[in-house]
Amino acid sequence: MERSTIAAISTPPGTGGIGIIKISGPSALSIGNRIFHKKGLYGQSSGDQPGHGAEFPFQSHRFYYGHIIDPDTSHPIDEVLIVFMKSPTSYTREDVVEIHCHSGHAALFAILNLVLNSGAAIAQPGEFTQRAFLNGRIDLTQxxxxxxxxxxxxxxxxxxxxxxxxxxxxxxxxxxxxxxxxxxxxxxxxxxxxxxxxxxxxxxxxxxxxxxxxxxxxxxxxxxxxxxxIIREGIKIAIIGKPNVGKSSLMNRLLDKERVLVTDIPGTTRDMIEETLNIHGIAVILADTAGLHHTDDPVEAMGIKKTDEYIKNADLVIFMKDASESVDENDHRIYEKIKHKKHIIVRNKIDIAVTQDPETRRHEDEIDISVLRNTGIKELKQKIFQTVAVDATVETGHKxxxxxxxxxxxxxxxxxxxxxxxxxxxxxxxxxxxxxxxxxxxxxxxxxxxxxxxxxxxxxxxxxxxxx
CATH class of the missing domain: 1.20.120.430 (tRNA modification GTPase MnmE domain 2)
Known part of the structure; x- marks a missing residue:
């Protein structure tokens, strides 16, 4: 059974240099002919105008420079490159036309609307790849x-x-x-x-x-x-601790950018914020979480509940303590949550630490850092890599x-x-x-x-x- 002709914008939304509209199916070439005009904006004769019965002799897999023109009004839309890929030597193994235009919202959607008005249907998510699979070009693993x-x-x-x-x-x-x-x-x-x-x-x-x-x-x-x-999906890391120990500041330091709002007010982080960091070829998905403590604030309590759920699914937990304060009951409760998970314990604010107070250090393998002075951050990144690399030892080029x-x-x-x-x-x-x-x-x-x-x-x- 012959499938319909589908079309969609193939490039991500947003302003950019190039945007691509892809058309696949039996009518792809006729739609391209209807709206593409090679000879300048207006051409030399009515026979050259799109929509007047003249077909441009496209050669497969060759780019052509020209313009997209509304066939009903002869109004020029954009300056483009267009390429026709004849079946079966295309991504979908169907006739495919790609229109490369300027990547602006107005231009992309104006051209897409012309394509749809010329007989194409809007493609569903993954439909181009699904057609490649159904037409035997690739199997499901590919x-x-x-x-x-x-x-x-x-x-x-x-x-x-x-x-x-x-x-x-x-x-x-x-x-x-x-x-x-x-x-x-x-x-x-x-x-x-x-x-x-x-x-x-x-x-x-x-x-x-x-x-x-x-x-x-x-x-x-x-x-x-x-x-x-782990290499394919990334390492999920939860940064946890009491309110105001510097979790958001640590995330900003690890990312080397101001991604998270930082204030001196405890409980600023109400919801999780995720960002991806690349450490020695491994994608690390960092999550800044709500401070763990007892609260009567219902919104803050929801954030803490989300933190507890995230901890359960995290591959690694960074438990952050405040070196300027003695360890308290809250720290003990947090440690009980994560002691059976893979974790790293860090003491922040080491620049103002309580000198030689054993109550600020309960574990020999804790890492001392100062987010404010950028002390110990390099060592922490190395510790993260060493901890997760054990689970990511695959030789990716050969496995x-x-x-x-x-x-x-x-x-x-x-x-x-x-x-x-x-x-x-x-x-x-x-x-x-x-x-x-x-x-x-x-x-x-x-x-x-x-x-x-x-x-x-x-x-x-x-x-x-x-x-x-």
Whole structure:
């Protein structure tokens, strides 16, 4: 069934040098012809005017300079470059036209409206990539890699996404899937022609094949996930402590910019503020949180509740104390919240610290800092990296790291493979072993998108922005 022609602005909103409108589908070229005019603003003859039946002879994958003109009024809209990409050598494997204009709100939407009025429908989030998937240009792992490339917060995260975009995860999964299908055929041969098969091969060689060619590669992917998902998704770090210990000031120091409002009034931070920092190639998502203490202020209490929830999901907690004050009951309560999580304890205001007071230091590995004087900040950054790098040891240029959806499907496949192995070892009916193998194949099909439910597909592509 022929799909409709879709269009959208493919560049982020805002003022800039270049904005791109993308059109994909059977009418892309005719729409481009209707509104693009190569010969100056007004042309030399009515036959050259857009909308008058003359078609410009576009060559595929070649840029042309000209103007977008409203075909109904002959009013010029903008000076543009336009490129036509003929099916199937385009991102979607459909006819695609891209219009590169000036990136201003008025120009972009004026051109988009002309495109829509000429017969295109507005694209849904991720619909261009979804068409690339449905038309067989990429598989589902590569489609998800597109989103990872867009969202990559560090070079290492980009390397992981690029590896997946090149199809290396697909190739690994396909290789394992092919081995499963071979074993399925072998088991079915035992069922149909038992007298012609070697009984020893049924258990010995088959089990070795499963363990070396199926279980081991899948287990390696799961190991890569544990070390690599942190690089892809970033490290979530919560900066916590009592009110007015300098949490917002520390966040500003780590970011090297004034991102958070800082005052001497305790409780200024009512809601969490997140910003991303890159430390040695690892994306660190810092969260400045509300000060933890007892309060009767309902708004402040809501902020503290959010802080407690964020602490539970954080990969690392920076617990900030005030070195100018003795440790109190509030500090003890905060430490009890985070003592079983990965954490770093810092003492701020060391420049005005209570001299040699043991009550200001309860842990030997505390880091002394002064946010005001920028003392100890470099050491803290290094400590953060050392703490999180243990969980991010993957060699990104050479490793294939599945995402959480793919990981769950791989785990399901491994479970079915394990059931098949137990069945073979225990002398189960091979018909039951074949069912386990088929279930494992189906789980890998879900990874690749060979068979994936429409609601799952929608959930994946809805994560994309409109225009991609």
């Amino acid at each position: 489609a998800e890699a597109v989103m990872d490339i867009i969202n990559a917060k560090s070079r290492n995260a980009l390397d992981i996404a690029a590896t997946q975009m090149r199809g290396e995860l697909k190739e690994n999964i396909q290789a394992v899937r092919n081995e499963l299908l071979k074993i399925q055929v072998l088991c079915e041969a035992f069922i149909d022609f038992p007298e012609d098969m070697d009984e020893d091969y049924k258990t010995g060689d088959t089990l070795v094949q499963i363990q070396t060619r199926i279980e081991k590669p899948l287990q390696e992917l799961l190991v890569n996930y544990e070390s690599g998902h 294939i790291v599945p995402n959480i959806r793919q990981k769950k499907m791989i785990e399901k496949a491994l479970g079915h493979v394990s059931d098949a192995v137990h069945g073979i070892k225990g002398g189960a009916f091979l018909e039951l072993v074949v069912l386990d193998i088929k279930d494992a194949v189906e789980s890998l099909n879900q990874v690749l998108g060979i068979s994936v439910r429409e609601d799952v597909q929608k959930k994946i592509f809805d994560r994309f922005c409109i225009g991609k």
